[in-house]
Amino acid sequence: MIRVRFAPSPTGLLHIGNARMAVFNWLFAKRHKGAFILRIEDTDVARSEKRFMTQLIEDLHWLGLTWQEGPDVGGQHGPYLQSERLHIYNDICQKFLKEGIAYRCYCTPEELEERRQIAKLTGKPPRYDNRCRTLTDTQKNAFETSGLSFTIRFKVPDELVTFDDLIRGTCQFDMSLTGDFVIMRSDGTPSFHFAVAVDDTLMNITHVIRGEDHLSNTPNHILLFHALKQKPPQFAHLSLTMGADRTLLSKRHGAFSISEYRKLGYLPEGLLNYMMLLGWSLKDKKEKFMIGDIIDTFEISSMSKSASVFDQQKLDWLSGQYIRETDLERLTNLSIPYLQTAGFISTDETKIDRSKLKIILDAIRSNISCLSQIVREVDIFFKDVVISDSHVEFLSSETSQSILSTFYINLQKLNTLSPDIFKEVLKTVQKETKVNGKGLYMPIRIALTGREHGPELYSIANILGINTCRKRIERFLSMCRNFK
Numbered sequence: 202m203i204r205v206r207f208a209p210s211p212t213g214l215l216h217i218g219n220a221r222m223a224v225f226n227w228l229f230a231k232r233h234k235g236a237f238i239l240r241i242e243d244t245d246v247a248r249s250e251k252r253f254m255t256q257l258i259e260d261l262h263w264l265g266l267t268w269q270e271g272p273d274v275g276g277q278h279g280p281y282l283q284s285e286r287l288h289i290y291n292d293i294c295q296k297f298l299k300e301g302i303a304y305r306c307y308c309t310p311e312e313l314e315e316r317r318q319i320a321k322l323t324g325k326p327p328r329y330d331n332r333c334r335t336l337t338d339t340q341k342n343a344f345e346t347s348g349l350s351f352t353i354r355f356k357v358p359d360e361l362v363t364f365d366d367l368i369r370g371t372c373q374f375d376m377s378l379t380g381d382f383v384i385m386r387s388d389g390t391p392s393f394h395f396a397v398a399v400d401d402t403l404m405n406i407t408h409v410i411r412g413e414d415h416l417s418n419t420p421n422h423i424l425l426f427h428a429l430k431q432k433p434p435q436f437a438h439l440s441l442t443m444g445a446d447r448t449l450l451s452k453r454h455g456a457f458s459i460s461e462y463r464k465l466g467y468l469p470e471g472l473l474n475y476m477m478l479l480g481w482s483l484k485d486k487k488e489k490f491m492i493g494d495i496i497d498t499f500e501i502s503s504m505s506k507s508a509s510v511f512d513q514q515k516l517d518w519l520s521g522q523y524i525r526e527t528d529l530e531r532l533t534n535l536s537i538p539y540l541q542t543a544g545f546i547s548t549d550e551t552k553i554d555r556s557k558l559k560i561i562l563d564a565i566r567s568n569i570s571c572l573s574q575i576v577r578e579v580d581i582f583f584k585d586v587v588i589s590d591s592h593v594e595f596l597s598s599e600t601s602q603s604i605l606s607t608f609y610i611n612l613q614k615l616n617t618l619s620p621d622i623f624k625e626v627l628k629t630v631q632k633e634t635k636v637n638g639k640g641l642y643m644p645i646r647i648a649l650t651g652r653e654h655g656p657e658l659y660s661i662a663n664i665l666g667i668n669t670c671r672k673r674i675e676r677f678l679s680m681c682r683n684f685k
């Protein structure tokens with residue numbers, strides 16, 4: 202059975218670039234009816250925080266991802282937090298020492314740094330010179346009795362490591378250029394390489410799907426798999442995501458963490474769809490799809506070798522599509538908190554006029570790409586219109602005045618203002634003033650909303666109701682009179 206894992210380090214909020222790795226692992230597991238495992242790589246005690254782990258689990262669930270094994274759901278190969286597996290790493294490390302494939306290194310961080318600097322100055326690669334590999338017994342005893350702390354290093358054999366990456370093809374590394382690397386730090390915690398190889402072995406991981414930034418770590422891991430007498434998994438290194446300026450994606454490019462996107466009110470299905478487009482595409486280039494549409498055809502080998510570029514505008518477009526299509530009941534439920542926070546509707550759910558709210562949301566949903574934008578779109582229905590000086594000036598022109606007064610006179614003859622009635626009124630105003638198109642509806646739009654853009658005028662009038670429409674036009678007419 203195919204087994205893949207997503208192995209984040211909980212040192213910050215889950216970012217779109219990293220979440221994308223989770224998405225492709227999950228997709229691959231689904232495609233091959235395998236297991237998707239969540240493992241938390243929290244051995245960097247200084248930087249790892251529990252709150253980040255809780256948040257990332259919540260964010261992944263929000264995106265719709267589920268896993269068969271993980272810290273929150275358990276499983277046969279746990280624990281799934283590396284900080285709870287220290288005894289496992291320690292036992293294996295002791296075994297490596299006994300087998301003579303690892304050794305204690307007494308070089309201090311200062312000495313290592315000094316040698317790195319010298320190597321740099323003399324143009325040599327800054328790798329470890331393996332000097333503790335060949336310590337004599339007398340030297341070892343001297344270090345031991347002096348109480349010096351030590352790390353444990355793995356003896357890197359002088360060989361070529363070759364593997365077939367599912368995306369990148371054959372990759373080869375000459376290990377004679379690599380120094381012996383640390384597998385256990387002096388504080389008894391495992392190095393990243395060691396913990397990954399041990400866990401991937403014990404968790405029977407068959408495919409390692411991760412970012413290209415880990416490609417150069419893979420030969421170290423392969424050597425460790427050999428030492429663990431485990432057939433290495435298959436590797437697929439995904440290209441990374443860049444900003445438009447071709448530097449690694451970050452907040453600077455307008456990309457947010459998953460939890461921030463969530464707070465802004467992006468729909469999870471839109472964000473998920475967008476992440477699947479980063480480095481992968483359907484043959485027909487169709488951009489809007491759900492996992493169900495691609496599950497039978499997704500091939501990891503067809504993923505792009507070159508970096509994908511994050512495009513906030515495309516994400517907004519896609520997200521807007523999902524908002525347009527989602528069930529109105531769901532849209533209403535999801536929008537309520539935003540409207541409550543803005544103070545537009547009651548915090549007491551029983552006092553909310555849901556049917557009116559639905560009409561409002563349906564009228565504005567095509568103008569937004571995330572739910573927090575609702576507030577700026579609907580304020581025209583909940584607040585008095587703010588009219589700018591330039592609009593007063595525009596509406597004070599003779600044509601605007603004649604349109605607004607004709608419109609107002611016609612409103613006075615009515616008791617209600619349904620979309621159809623509104624369209625009729627508009628026709629009448631058009632006939633009487635001989636103005637049509639933008640020239641006709643812009644003064645009315647600005648007088649009713651204070652804005653030049655927004656939902657269809659007939660739905661605005663319908664939602665506001667005849668009395669509010671009258672009041673807003675009256676206010677405008679008198680303002681413009683004063684302006685003159």
Ligand code: GLU
Nearest residue numbers: 208209210242397411415
């Ligand atoms: N903890 C590593 C990271 O967050 C993952 C390493 C791996 O997937 O092997 O980059």
